[in-house]
């Protein structure tokens with residue numbers, strides 16, 4: 326059984342934000358679109374129940390996000406509890422704790438990780454993230470490759486900051502054996518005219534055209550119809566995926582994700598505001614599985630492509 330929204334999009338995966346907290350201060354952070362101050366977080370048992378119910382509704386892919394998911398002390402317990410219901414359990418992390426956590430996370434049941442790495446230059450890395458932790462993160466990536474492959478690196482490309490490092494990062498990806506995701510800066514419609522967005526937005530379309538010419542093979546993912554390019558380098562073949570969501574109707578038409586905020590609400594779209602459906606209150610008031618499924622379905626009915 327798989328549920329479809331009103332636009333014929335199947336909902337096959339869940340992105341669960343475990344916390345709003347993070348030990349980094351990236352200046353462009355979207356915090357998974359969580360625009361609230363509530364501190365209350367879902368407990369491991371509550372997350373397990375949510376994921377169990379989701380699995381009955383055909384959702385077998387779960388991504389753990391934040392803030393930074395590894396700042397939660399109970400991260401291993403969460404992974405251990407939900408893996409039995411999930412075919413593909415992944416996490417998006419800043420990598421700061423992967424050196425010590427890669428092995429235990431894999432043992433607990435995590436299948437793979439995506440690690441944010443926006444620069445290979447310490448001073449640029451610090452300007453972007455607000456922390457001096459490039460070496461720690463690089464060591465974490467080495468550990469992740471051993472235990473949590475395929476590892477993906479997320480590089481958000483920003484004008485005047487790291488747009489000159491794309492090729493270095495492609496070579497690094499080939500050398501390290503990871504997949505590189507080049508991410509175009511994204512923002513809700515009302516923010517695209519701000520000075521901030523204009524200053525840093527670096528369009529990836531020309532980069533994508535160049536990759537297309539260089540690629541020895543190209544694949545298209547079902548998710549968002551994202552293209553993946555296989556690029557020859559001095560260090561072997563690099564796999565490069567381009568995430569270009571702005572004004573991209575194809576991207577939204579193929580969006581199969583439902584989001585969950587750290588305080589227990591469904592969120593139908595990363596870029597929308599006022600699209601939250603609370604389920605934590607019902608969960609804590611003793612709702613039955615059937616009642617929770619109805620809340621799930623209500624959230625899915627509200628889903629709409631953002632760019633259309």
Ligand SMILES: Nc1nc2c(ncn2[C@@H]2O[C@H](COP(=O)(O)OP(=O)(O)OP(=O)(O)O)[C@@H](O)[C@H]2O)c(=O)[nH]1
Nearest residue numbers: 415417439477479506508511568570580582595596
């Ligand atoms: N607009 C939009 N952007 C997304 C969406 N999913 C991912 N992104 C962007 O892509 C970045 C990287 O996403 P990740 O959390 O690493 O996950 P992913 O690459 O989409 O997922 P997998 O390929 O399954 O690992 C995010 O920070 C967003 O900027 C989405 O559904 N909508």
Ligand code: SF4
Nearest residue numbers: 347349351354392419
């Ligand atoms: S590491 Fe991720 S969650 Fe933390 S501040 Fe940076 S972008 Fe935001």
Ligand code: SF4
Nearest residue numbers: 577580594595630631
């Ligand atoms: S509808 Fe579009 S903008 Fe919203 S979450 Fe899906 S892909 Fe992202």
